[in-house]
Amino acid sequence: MKTVVLVSGGMDSVVALYDAAEKNEVIAGLSFDYGSKHNHCEIPFAKYHCEKLDIPHRTIPLQFMNDCFDSHLLQNGGEIPEGHYESENMKQTVVPFRNGIMLAIAAGFAESQNAEAVTIAAHSGDHAIYPDCRSEFMDPMSKAIAAGTYANIQLLRPFVGIRKEDIAARGEELNVDFSQTWSCYKGGEIHCGKCGTCVERKEAFALAGIPDPTEYL
Amino acid sequence: MKTVVLVSGGMDSVVALYDAAEKNEVIAGLSFDYGSKHNHCEIPFAKYHCEKLDIPHRTIPLQFMNDCFDSHLLQNGGEIPEGHYESENMKQTVVPFRNGIMLAIAAGFAESQNAEAVTIAAHSGDHAIYPDCRSEFMDPMSKAIAAGTYANIQLLRPFVGIRKEDIAARGEELNVDFSQTWSCYKGGEIHCGKCGTCVERKEAFALAGIPDPTEYL
Numbered sequence: 001m002k003t004v005v006l007v008s009g010g011m012d013s014v015v016a017l018y019d020a021a022e023k024n025e026v027i028a029g030l031s032f033d034y035g036s037k038h039n040h041c042e043i044p045f046a047k048y049h050c051e052k053l054d055i056p057h058r059t060i061p062l063q064f065m066n067d068c069f070d071s072h073l074l075q076n077g078g079e080i081p082e083g084h085y086e087s088e089n090m091k092q093t094v095v096p097f098r099n100g101i102m103l104a105i106a107a108g109f110a111e112s113q114n115a116e117a118v119t120i121a122a123h124s125g126d127h128a129i130y131p132d133c134r135s136e137f138m139d140p141m142s143k144a145i146a147a148g149t150y151a152n153i154q155l156l157r158p159f160v161g162i163r164k165e166d167i168a169a170r171g172e173e174l175n176v177d178f179s180q181t182w183s184c185y186k187g188g189e190i191h192c193g194k195c196g197t198c199v200e201r202k203e204a205f206a207l208a209g210i211p212d213p214t215e216y217l
Numbered sequence: 218m219k220t221v222v223l224v225s226g227g228m229d230s231v232v233a234l235y236d237a238a239e240k241n242e243v244i245a246g247l248s249f250d251y252g253s254k255h256n257h258c259e260i261p262f263a264k265y266h267c268e269k270l271d272i273p274h275r276t277i278p279l280q281f282m283n284d285c286f287d288s289h290l291l292q293n294g295g296e297i298p299e300g301h302y303e304s305e306n307m308k309q310t311v312v313p314f315r316n317g318i319m320l321a322i323a324a325g326f327a328e329s330q331n332a333e334a335v336t337i338a339a340h341s342g343d344h345a346i347y348p349d350c351r352s353e354f355m356d357p358m359s360k361a362i363a364a365g366t367y368a369n370i371q372l373l374r375p376f377v378g379i380r381k382e383d384i385a386a387r388g389e390e391l392n393v394d395f396s397q398t399w400s401c402y403k404g405g406e407i408h409c410g411k412c413g414t415c416v417e418r419k420e421a422f423a424l425a426g427i428p429d430p431t432e433y434l
Contacts, residue, residue: 058285064277070329097325100365104321108314112287132365140364143357148317148349 003117003156004028004110006102007050007057009042011181011201012164014049015171016121019158021053022174027115031059032102034095035066036073037080038187045180060105071095073185080185085196091129093185093196099132100141103155107145110153118145123159123167135160164200165207172210179213190215220334220373221245221327223319224267224274226259228398228418229381231266232388233338236375238270239391244332248276249319251312252283253290254297255404262397277322288312290402297402302413308346310402310413316349317358320372324362327370335362340376340384352377381417382424389427396430407432 005020007013007029020026029050031043043059050057065074072078072092081089099120106118126133142155159167171178183201184191191198193216205212222237224230224246237243246267248260260276267274282291289295289309298306316337323335343350359372376384388395400418401408408415410433422429 060281065325068275068329069325094367095325096328097321097362097365100321100361101318101325104314104317108282108286108312108318111313112285131367134364137361137365140357140360144317144354144361145314147351147357148314148354150311150348 001025001117001154002027002115003119004030004106004113004115005119006030006106006121007046008032009045009182010197011171011178011183011204012121012123012159012167014045014181015167015174015176016119016158017049017053017055018174018176019170020119020156021055023158024117024119024156026053026055027113028109029055029057030102030106030109031057032062032105033059034062034098035075036095036185036187037075038073038182038185041184041187042182045182048180062101065095065101069096080195082192082194083196083199085200086129087196088129090196094130097132099137103141103145107149107153111149111151114151115153116151117154117156119156119158121159121167122157123162123164125163164204168204168208168210172208178205188217190217192217218242218334218371219244219332220336221247221323221330221332222336223247223323223338224263225249226262226399228388228395228400228421229338229340229376229384231262231398232384232391232393233336233375234266234270234272235391235393236387237336237373238272240375241334241336241373243270243272244330245326246272246274247319247323247326248274249279249322250276251279251286251315252292253312253402253404254292255290255399255402258401258404259399262399265397279318282312282318286313297412299409299411300413300416302417303346304413305346307413311347314349316354320358320362324366324370328366328368331368332370333368334371334373336373336375338376338384339374340379340381342380381421385421385425385427389425395422405434407434409434
């Protein structure tokens with residue numbers, strides 16, 4: 001099945017890329033530059049892995065989101081909160097309907113490029129605080145994409161039944177070099193180790209029993 | 218209800234703007250510059266009507282669609298076909314998943330601006346050839362938007378049960394100046410009168426029994 005893979009450069013989507021390259025024909029990896037504090041850290045890794053797998057990579061510029069969307073994740077937003085990723089204050093890092101926007105663009109791109117599917121790395125641990133990660137969103141979005149395209153583009157969610165630590169294990173199996181992935185929301189020189197996504201990254205490696213190659217502040 | 222209105226500058230969406238301004242609190246009119254041949258003709262009219270109604274107007278730049286999407290409607294695409302808008306060759310003017318993309322962005326924008334709804338002028342005459350105009354698309358998209366936002370953003374389709382000629386009649390009732398709207402896909406100096414959307418525009422005025430103020434080539 002010809003698929004377009006959403007690849008941010010984070011560990012989940014990079015594993016999804018390798019997983020899809022094994023199972024499907026990946027016609028492109030898509031990244032989105034929506035003006036977050038960490039886009040400049042993560043997107044080069046998305047490009048790196050696409051090049052390694054000989055998959056065309058494209059970055060879609062969505063700078064208007066930084067101009068008129070409300071989120072601490074964005075350059076124009078407030079400070080990134082520290083703490084556990086399931087805490088209430090992590091809501092500040094939600095970018096409204098980001099998954100909806102990325103999936104919609106990927107669906108149109110896929111239809112234009114004669115692909116049959118779009119792959120997203122959403123997993124069962126994706127948080128209750130992110131409304132556009134829940135299956136209550138993903139299920140109707142999947143239906144909308146199929147009905148709204150001639151090719152009945154399918155939404156593939158290979159990790160929907162597993163957790164982040166299982167994705168780490170799957171990446172290990174696929175020989176993914178996790179040192180070439182980025183999670184930290186702060187977008188500094190190295191991972192801060194304290195923001196929600198750094199905490200989650202550390203936990204995933206620990207639970208999977210895999211050495212964490214990340215340098216934290 | 219606070220709503221964001223999708224307003225292209227065409228006759229349907231301009232009437233939807235006036236209709237929403239009467240019934241709701243319109244917090245913004247959104248246009249999308251996706252690199253079509255006629256965006257430069259229609260968007261100034263969207264802005265004109267928003268200013269007239271004292272509604273903030275914003276144009277979202279989506280030039281990447283012209284670069285990597287496949288449609289004759291785009292500047293990089295082939296010639297606009299002439300003929301009846303229900304003809305098979307009008308499929309060439311479909312921009313893949315355009316409504317999905319515009320609605321997704323509008324949903325994120327609406328959530329960021331504390332709005333409660335997004336309004337789209339989709340109507341019952343919207344063509345079978347456009348998959349992302351059908352209710353098979355709109356219904357799940359509506360569910361995805363509600364589930365994917367904290368505010369449970371609603372999708373308002375005030376014209377879903379009526380036809381284009383009824384929209385023209387509603388516009389007449391609302392004193393909409395139709396000379397300040399644009400339909401023609403060719404994006405020339407004046408309306409060509411021969412492309413699918415020009416044919417449809419003429420028909421709507423004729424069926425509604427309203428004088429057509431449009432100058433055709």
